[in-house]
Amino acid sequence: MTSDLATLKSRAERLRDLHTGDLLVLPNVWDAGSASVVAGAGFPAVATASAAVSAVLGLSDGEQAPWQEMFAAAGRIARAVDVPVTVDAEAGYGMAPRELVGRLLDVGAVGCNLEDTDHRQGGLADAGAQAQWLADVRAAAGEAGVPIVVNARVDTFLPASGLSGAERLTEAVRRGRMYLEAGADCVYPIGVRDREDIAALVAELPGPVNGNTGENVDLDTLRQIGVARVSYGPRFYRTALAQLKAAVEELRP
Structure with a gap:
């Protein structure tokens, strides 16, 4: 295990607390260097x-990369x-809850995204089965002694x-409530x-909501x-590659 149990527990509790204060901003990272930049800039957590x-591994998203390399x-x-x-952690790589929790703690992680694709x-996982799986992950974290923060992703707004129309919002609320009841933290x-859909989700879901900025939705x-x-997500990784491309293009004769 990368960190001792007491340190992991303290960090998990800190991560959970960060969901109840001011907006928790997580500029997602992809390697040790980008993580150091984000932490060095003063962000209180890294995702x-x-x-x-x-x-970075030369593979596609959606559990196409080996979990061993991702971890x-x-x-x-x-x-x-x-x-x-x-x-x-995508959809959990087919792992049993105890294995997933154990591997997260082994690498020093105290939180995870778990999606319901x-x-x-293909398509969405059965909502009831997903809720039960999340409940089992919560139970496994309790057994391990570290209250891992579970961010339950709801994929109803994705084309897949x-x-x-309106069914995306209705189903997102239904699933979100089930996942929170099962023990998800967010x-x-x-x-x-x-903006109206985001506001409706915040109003209808009895727990923290993770959002994204977009063309008409900023941090404020x-x-x-x-x-x-x-x-x-991968936004800053793609920006870094675009800046690299522009820089090396300037070196061409």
């Missing part, structure tokens, strides 16, 4: 982005900083869900772009709505 980590990257990130680290069958309705807007946490 990985599976799309960025898998891209190895998370371990390097956790060792590089002295703040809580939460890992984008079924990468093997097969939902459209609900992450990824892909929401409409999310704060006003009452969003607890905001993350950026």
